[in-house]
Amino acid sequence: MSTPTAGQLPVVVIGAGPIGLAAAAHLIDRGLKPLVLEAGPTAGTAVRAWSHVRLFSPWAEITDPAAEKLLAPTGWLRPDGAAYPTGGDWAEHYLQPLADTLADHVRYGATVTGIARAGRDRIVDAGRDEQPFTVHVQHTGGREERLTARAVVDASGTWTTPSPMGADGLPALGEKTAADRISYRVPNLGDPTVRARYTGKRTAVIGSGASAFTALAHLADLAQQENGTHAVWVLRRGIGANTYGGGATDQLPARGALGLRAKAAVDAGHASAVTGFRTQAVEHDTEGRLLLVADDGRRLNPVDEIIVLTGFRPDLSFHSEIRLGLDERLQAPTALAPLIDPNVHSCGTVYPHGVTELSHPEPDVYLVGMKSYGRAPTFLALTGYEQVRSITAALAGDHEAAQRVELTLPETGVCGGAGLFDDPTADQTSDTKGCCAAPTTLQIGPNTPAAVTSGGC
Incomplete structure (x- = not known):
C-alpha cells in the first residue's frame, strides 16, 4: 500500500461551528479535501447551547460566501438578510444544512x-x-483513532472553557466546592427548572460585559414578577460613562439597548452594584448561603446563587506537542494580538486579517475563529470567515489571494473600555473600546432583536 502524498491528505478542521464549516466550504471551493471533527452530536453544538438567544448581527452578516455557494445547488436560500436569527435559527437553518451538504466530510x-x-x-x-x-x-x-493530515485548522472555539470568578484569573478559594450553586452561563429563565432556581433568590452576577448586562436584565424582569428576587452586580471597576456600553450611540441598536436595560435594572433597585470588588474567596454562612470575599477583606451579604460571566479562554491542552507562537497576555497568535487588544479595539476597529497574522512557528497549523482571539472578546463572525478564506487560499498555493483583504468592517459603536475592567479608579470617560463578549440575550419587546454572540457580535 502506497503512502499518501501531502496533496492527498485531508486538512483536518476541528469544530463544526460557523467558522469550522466555513473553512470546509472554502477548502472544497479550492479543490482541497476537508475533514471536520466535531465533538458534539450535531453541527453547531455550542451554538445550540444558547439556542434561545437572538444575535445582534443579521443574517446578512453571519453566513459565509463559500458556504452559500456550496448550499445553492441544494435549493437553500438565505433567510431575510435584515432579520436577526436566534442561535437555534442559525444552527437549524444554516449550520446543519451546511454540514449535511458537506456529508462525509464531517x-x-x-x-x-x-x-x-x-x-x-x-x-x-x-x-x-x-x-x-x-x-x-x-x-x-471510547474508540481511539489516529488520523494523518497535511494541515490543521482549529475552529473549536472557547465555549467549553469559561473563565473562573477569581480576580487573578484562577478559581477563587471555595469556588469549586460551591460549584452546584454557580453558573458560568446566562441562565435561560424561560426554562421552568432554571427559573425556579433564581425565583425569590438573591443572586450575585460577576462580570462587566454584555453577558452580565443580560443576566441583570433577566433577573430584573423576574424580580418584577416574583418577590424576593434580587441581583447583586459585582464589578472589579467603578461605574462611569461607559459602564453600560454605547447605549443610544451604539451602531448595533440591540446591543445598546441591552446596556440600557441593565442600567434600568440598577436604577429601579432590582439590582445593586458593588464596585472595586476583586473576588478572592467563596465561603458559606451558618445557613448554607454563599459569601463573597474580596482581596481587600470586604464581604458581601449572603447570596443564594452566583452567576460568573467573566469571559472565556482557549483550551490549548491538545496543542501541547505543537509549536505555537502566542501572545503572553491574550493567548492569541503573536502577530494578531496587537490588532485585537481589547484595551484598544472594539469589534469594528479590528483590522481584517488572515494567514500572515494567524501563522505560527509550526507551519500549516492555525487557530481560527473565537479561539484565535484567545481571551479577547472582540470577535465577529465576518472576521472568522475572512480568516479561513485567507488560510485556505494559502494552503491551495494562491498566495496573492491569501494576502488580499476582502472584508471591510463597519465601526460598531462604543463599548466599555475593556482595559479599565480591573481598575475601579480609572477614568471612566475614556473612549477606549471593547465589546462582543459571550452569548447573551435580552427581551426588550415581543419583536425586538436584542442579543449578542461571540460568533456574531
Missing part, C-alpha cells in the same frame, strides 16, 4: 485529544516540517 462525536508532527514531539527539529500531522481522536463510545 464526523460527529469525534473529540480531538492531541496534535503532533508524525514521529516528532515538540523538541525534535530534524525533518519536522516534512512530516504530516497526526491527529489523535477519541470517539463517542
